[in-house]
Amino acid sequence: EAGVAQSPRYKIIEKRQSVAFWCNPISGHATLYWYQQILGQGPKLLIQFQNNGVVDDSQLPKDRFSAERLKGVDSTLKIQPAKLEDSAVYLCASSLTGSGRQFFGPGTRLTVL
Amino acid sequence: QQQVKQSPQSLIVQKGGISIINCAYENTAFDYFPWYQQFPGKGPALLIAIRPDVSEKKEGRFTISFNKSAKQFSLHIMDSQPGDSATYFCAASISTDKLIFGTGTRLQVFP
Numbered sequence: 348e349a350g351v352a353q354s355p356r357y358k359i360i361e362k363r364q365s366v367a368f369w370c371n372p373i374s375g376h377a378t379l380y381w382y383q384q385i386l387g388q389g390p391k392l393l394i395q396f397q398n399n400g401v402v403d404d405s406q407l408p409k410d411r412f413s414a415e416r417l418k419g420v421d422s423t424l425k426i427q428p429a430k431l432e433d434s435a436v437y438l439c440a441s442s443l444t445g446s447g448r449q450f451f452g453p454g455t456r457l458t459v460l
Numbered sequence: 461q462q463q464v465k466q467s468p469q470s471l472i473v474q475k476g477g478i479s480i481i482n483c484a485y486e487n488t489a490f491d492y493f494p495w496y497q498q499f500p501g502k503g504p505a506l507l508i509a510i511r512p513d514v515s516e517k518k519e520g521r522f523t524i525s526f527n528k529s530a531k532q533f534s535l536h537i538m539d540s541q542p543g544d545s546a547t548y549f550c551a552a553s554i555s556t557d558k559l560i561f562g563t564g565t566r567l568q569v570f571p
Contacts (some may be wrong), residue, residue, distance in 0.1 A: 389466075390559075446556065451503030
């Protein structure tokens with residue numbers, strides 16, 4: 348079974364630039380999550396989708412972050428404009444609805460200079 | 461009240477020893493407590509999980525001990541191996557949904 352795919356794996360940008368991350372969840376997983384993991388900390392949920400609807404985006408900085416999940420499969424997370432404090436690993440995870448077990452992708456390491 | 465506090469921040473154990481990582485929470489509505497293992501450059505992977513209706517769950521060398529009255533739970537790794545060297549995160553959620561992660565424990569097991 349293929350895991351959660353993410354791209355790119357690494358991205359370096361300058362502050363005020365924009366960046367986008369892509370995630371392809373495990374086939375059949377209706378729930379998709381985006382997490383931000385700052386170095387030395389645990390992952391923090393940014394947004395949760397159920398199919399193509401948003402379930403929770405309470406911790407998403409909506410002035411600069413946006414996410415979408417068209418057709419309830421792939422998802423993209425965008426940052427515009429980026430700030431230095433956005434440097435982190437952005438993790439995508441997916442799960443079967445209500446299963447509790449989240450499968451994580453390898454993440455995208457973002458460095459903002 | 462949404463925090464999950466994890467300790468220690470780092471842990472060094474000799475091969476064959478027992479590794480113990482502790483977590484504490486405040487929100488009594490939490491009803492799902494997983495532990496995730498993360499290797500460098502990889503995403504976290506579910507190791508073992510427990511619900512508050514049991515006090516202990518064991519899977520191979522990994523055991524979760526749960527103390528509902530103290531609002532604490534811990535991960536015990538028996539016969540620790542160098543391959544167990546990783547960062548471990550406890551987490552908590554309500555109805556398996558939004559996971560709140562601890563700050564992580566970096567475990568190093570030396571031969």
